[in-house]
Amino acid sequence: MKLVVKFGGTSLATVKDIKNVVKTVDKIAKKNKTVVVCSAVDGTTDELIQISLLVEKGNKKDANRMLAKISQKHKQFADHLITNPKISKSLSSKLNSDLSELEELVNGLILLGEVTPRSYDYLISFGEKLSIDLVSFSLQELKNKSMPLSGKEAGIVTDSNFGDSRPLMDTTKIRLSKTINEHLNKNLIPVVAGFAGADQHDHTTTFGRGGSDYTATIIASCIDADEIWLMSDVEGMMTADPKLIKNAKLLKQVSYSEAIEMARFGAKQIHPRTFEPLLSKKIPMRIRSSFDVNNQGTLVTLPHSKSKDPVKCVAAIRKVGLLDLTGGILFAGPGAAAKIFSVLSKNDINAMMVSSNPSESSITIVVKKEDLHRAENVLEINLLGTTLKKIETIPNVAIIAVIGSGMRGKVGIASRVFLAAQKSNSNVMMIAQGSSELNLAFVVKDNDCKAVVTSLHNEFKLNTIK
Ligand SMILES: Nc1ncnc2c1ncn2[C@@H]1O[C@H](COP(=O)(O)OP(=O)(O)O)[C@@H](O)[C@H]1O
Ligand SMILES: N[C@@H](CC(=O)OP(=O)(O)O)C(=O)O
Structure with missing residues (x-):
């Protein structure tokens, strides 16, 4: 071979x-x-x-x-x-x-x-x-x-x-x-x-x-x-970071699309574009332990059948910052969001997660922690007083994502996710879901990260996944 x-x-x-x-x-x-x-x-x-x-x-x-x-x-x-x-x-x-x-x-x-x-x-x-x-x-x-x-x-x-x-x-x-x-x-x-x-x-x-x-x-x-x-x-791709969750379990098989979502949300710190070159030729990947060669690890391949587990992994991107932008007099007009993202992109700042609230004319954006201060400055210089009325920043937040192809079209997942967050006494600051329904992501204070991931891992019984 x-x-x-x-x-x-x-x-x-x-x-x-x-x-x-x-x-x-x-x-x-x-x-x-x-x-x-x-x-x-x-x-x-x-x-x-x-x-x-x-x-x-x-x-x-x-x-x-x-x-x-x-x-x-x-x-x-x-x-x-x-x-x-x-x-x-x-x-x-x-x-x-x-x-x-x-x-x-x-x-x-x-x-x-x-x-x-x-x-x-x-x-x-x-x-x-x-x-x-x-x-x-x-x-x-x-x-x-x-x-x-x-x-x-x-x-x-x-x-x-x-x-x-x-x-x-x-x-x-x-x-x-x-x-x-x-x-x-x-x-x-x-x-x-x-x-x-x-x-x-x-x-x-x-x-x-x-x-x-x-x-x-x-x-x-x-x-x-x-x-x-x-x-x-590590043994392979796990249901959560084993350094954070002691009873995280090895995932024996995940599909390419699940692995892509997991990589995007920081699971196993895999480079986000890793899977791109494999897709057209469908080359199978194994994620394995260097120290236990008898363990077959995780096989990343085409899905064999619809997954019965709605959620397979709880991932976290830590040490990110949040920008809360409230609209000014020009916010209601067309192109306000384009102006905001154009300022960020001209300054090489990547918006990692975005959510907007039409009724309050506000946009919330997550950026890398090291970009937060610069993002605040450039938006202040270019848009405060016109498109934007107020810019607030919150450093030290974490993006938490629950991932799994079995979530697609399944009713009741979101309520279980937010109930689990509530049980861990953590405040959810922002929510986003990809249209693929392969993930549901939200933002909490970084200090709450471990408690929320633990609570979600328990809620979806990921320590018993087969
Ligand atoms: N869902 C997950 N499954 C496995 N490992 C994870 C997961 N989430 C985070 N990790 C972390 O990823 C680390 C491996 O990533 P990395 O340090 O980049 O490895 P390498 O140096 O082998 O590329 C593990 O030590 C583990 O703590
Ligand atoms: N050495 C590079 C590239 C890399 O992939 O590292 P690792 O496989 O140890 O995550 C880095 O630290 O980013």
Whole structure:
């Protein structure tokens, strides 16, 4: 079978974890033509983001300290992973070359004192560049032929939308299938860096946080893989975040449309566009544990029959902010909403959830917490006193979503949802339901998140789901 196997950062956190990943790949690759996709070693992308913030603040000393930390961590990992002197020397030389490139980049950014979207993507792509070196050379130590490839080297070509790029699928398919199939035909295991590709000018681009999932599905689609596996620190897709709900249960099977909804609402932190490349070819996906390979995890595929469970998952997007906008004298006229969203979009602020109330001429919008203050400012400058009468903000809210295809057309779900929220003593601040009826989402204070998710999990008896 032709297989794409992606390991997330949580599976690459320690030397022991990486050894475990490599052992698993060694076993899988004996029976299957295998392409490996890796995220960065756990925490590295956050550290690279930290460097960019320090550069912008002109804090050269701490930026260099963070750089040294990343460099030391990867060199230490390499020392502990490899015993064969020849392989150790090759890994060391490859790591040194990648780390020098990173150092040169950071020094350049420090000199300029600014980080453009293009240089930001180049900077934060380094976590994956370094992790693939560790994994690929460790596979060589177990006598496999293997090669680390950046997204660019593998052939992933994207548009130039830095930070949120999309693959140019036709060009990518031609380049990537040639490179990867050549490697597979030589019985070589390609280890591809997730999260990033390059635009047509060869500038590194990233897909946005969590983007290694997307890299894996792009590759699976381009090489016509038989299956794709996302390996993580959890058993699979669960009825709720197991870190929040202790008795969350593994979902053995979900449909593509349910998985898309779950990803959109933050379940398993899957990149929202992950499933797009799989849909036309209907490539089955398994979400599995890196640490328990006997567990088959969750199968994401076409639905076999109508689900009897109305709700399958309670997901939460935490740390978001809410804008409550009350209409002014021009609100009643046509185009008020268009003006609001045009101001937000010109300032690169994404409205994550929207609900409007015609009788009170008000619109409520959820944005990322880090965008809240800026959203308030730009709306104040552009629309206060004309289209808008009042702008209120509430930081620290959470979007809660109940998800499941069995909700479609079923009477009484909403009342059970809001009764459960009421039982947890939480105030519902905003409500929205997609026309697909696959989800029902609402907003509560972030402090109430755990209580509401627990109450909903109990209400729909998700701990007994089959
Ligand atoms: N419904 C859910 N099912 C499984 N995991 C979930 C769910 N909701 C949130 N999570 C969280 O997602 C985490 C895995 O996502 P992430 O850290 O991005 O993994 P990786 O590094 O493997 O890509 C888990 O540790 C778990 O706490
Ligand atoms: N390293 C990137 C991409 C990624 O997908 O990571 P993970 O698979 O660990 O969520 C990030 O942190 O966003």
